[in-house]
Amino acid sequence: MALAEMHTSDVTIEDHAHPLIVHVVRQFLPNKGGLEDVVANLCRQLLTRGYRVRVVTCNSLFSNPELELPASETIDGIEVVRIPWSGSSRYPLAPQVFKHLADADLVHVHAVDFFFDALAWGKLLHGRPMVATTHGGFFHTPKYASIKKVWFRTLTRISASAYERLICCSQSDERLFSGIAVSRTRLIENGADVSKFANCAALEARRRIVTIGRFSVNKRLERLLDVMRVLADRHPDWHLDIIGAVSDLDQPTLEREIAERNLGRHVSLHVAIDNCAIRNTIARASLFASASDYEGFGLVAIEAMSAGLLPVLNPNEAFKALSERHPHLMLADFSEPQTAAQALEIAFERLQIDGLAVREQLTRGAAEYAWDRVAQRYIDLYEEALSSTKAKPQPLRHRGQVA
Structure with a gap:
């Protein structure tokens, strides 16, 4: 893919002062799940702190792949861009992700899948500093465990080297990923929307x-x-x-x-x-x-x-x-x-x-897991990652312009 193919959304000059974090995740709203909730809540917190955010995701839900979702929309103030995909829901192939990174100050990849590998191997193409959150890696089931371990120790290890930080959302993830990126792993346990169902269970004991x-x-x-x-x-x-x-x-x-x-x-x-x-x-x-x-x-x-x-x-x-x-x-x-x-x-x-x-x-x-606390830890890490690459926010480019 030629670098000149990369494009971004139209922006106004007033937006230039605020960093843009582009989140890349295989599924997002309106799909419901733990991964989707984490990305949505983090984005909402970033918006309240003056950051701009974009989510790049697949253009259909894995539970209903025949129904194509809108190519772009805004959800709760979050810019959502959806791209075509093919292959497995565990490893969806979606190369158009590269088109939506050119104006990013930082790219945040969620989970270890095609996006994690492709953006790592294509870093010379897009040139953006990156962090990733592991979300459990790809050890969700014991199926193909031996193949997964070989993949993790070889391809995942190589891909991980392209990221400024690997954010582990659990202690078990930290133990696992510190084996391939010991100096770059950070533990930030997931936040939770603790207000969503706050204190709503029955007051008396029920079976x-x-x-x-x-x-x-x-x-x-x-x-x-x-x-x-x-x-x-x-x-x-x-x-x-x-x-x-x-x-x-x-x-x-x-x-x-x-x-x-x-x-x-x-x-x-x-x-x-x-x-x-x-x-x-x-x-x-x-x-x-x-x-x-x-x-x-x-x-x-x-x-x-x-x-x-x-x-x-x-x-x-x-x-x-x-x-x-x-x-x-x-x-x-x-x-x-x-x-x-x-x-x-x-x-x-x-x-x-x-x-x-x-x-x-x-x-x-x-x-303890309230999102306002957790989001600040992410922001501190973003600043650390940008500082370690000596990267400064670049002026945003209008559609069709590239570095």
């Missing part, structure tokens, strides 16, 4: 559980349903609300799993509902549960804490790290239905005995 997240294989919802079968046999009041959006599991599959366990009266499925509806659902519950095999950080558990829900979590690396910092969280092996069911019953009893004190611990712990 009602919420789980939130996209319908993905690694969430192991079938294990959570097995646990619900045990709980429902023990007490008829137990109920589970499954909230999320279709991913590599579709709605008919989940409905079939529920029916096969005869859980129609005990499980409700809420597909792609808005935050107001989620809040209303949480208001009827006391507990949060996740049987997930893998989480990049465990953002949804933080949001559950902010609501006053007591989380019972499968001990993956991210959830174990969270429980070390917040010992009031509970871990249980969801591959053992009886064990996990017992943990949920104990959690319910804790709330019956000392619910207000537990709620205070949960909401206070969640406040």
Whole structure:
């Protein structure tokens, strides 16, 4: 791709004083998920601090690739540019990303995928200083684990050398990526929108559980349903609300799993509902549960804490790290239905005995992840990265102009 092909949005001269951070991420709003929430919340915080932001992303949702989204729009003040893609949703090929970087003061790549590699190998083409946030790398499932490890130690190691900083959003990520970029890794745990569902869980203890997240294989919802079968046999009041959006599991599959366990009266499925509806659902519950095999950080558990829900979590690396910092969280092996069911019953009893004190611990712990605090850490790192490259903000160029 010739450098002269690069172009940017039209700008006004008044905008020149404010740095432009271009975020590159494979999925963004209106898609819902942890990665999308992190990028959107960070962008909103940057806007309030005088930064300009642009998000470059794929032009369709992976859950519905046939429906093409607008090529550009503004969402909550965020400039969103969408580009064509092909290939796998895990490694979407989207070379037009290079067209939207020419006026960037800094490029922030989210996750380790095509964009991470392509912008690293094409750095001589675009010439922009870059940082990346790992978001768990690509170890979301154990599938192809051996190939992934070889890829990580070779291609990912080489690509990582093009980034001024690698931002690790969990302690497990930091341990992993420090092995290939020890001097450039920084730990910035993800922020959470702790106001979104703030303190909205039921005030009295209820045998009602919420789980939130996209319908993905690694969430192991079938294990959570097995646990619900045990709980429902023990007490008829137990109920589970499954909230999320279709991913590599579709709605008919989940409905079939529920029916096969005869859980129609005990499980409700809420597909792609808005935050107001989620809040209303949480208001009827006391507990949060996740049987997930893998989480990049465990953002949804933080949001559950902010609501006053007591989380019972499968001990993956991210959830174990969270429980070390917040010992009031509970871990249980969801591959053992009886064990996990017992943990949920104990959690319910804790709330019956000392619910207000537990709620205070949960909401206070969640406040540590408020986005205003986390965003400042990102801004400090942006300034550090720009300073280390001796890069100064360049005058913005109008469409068709290049350096």
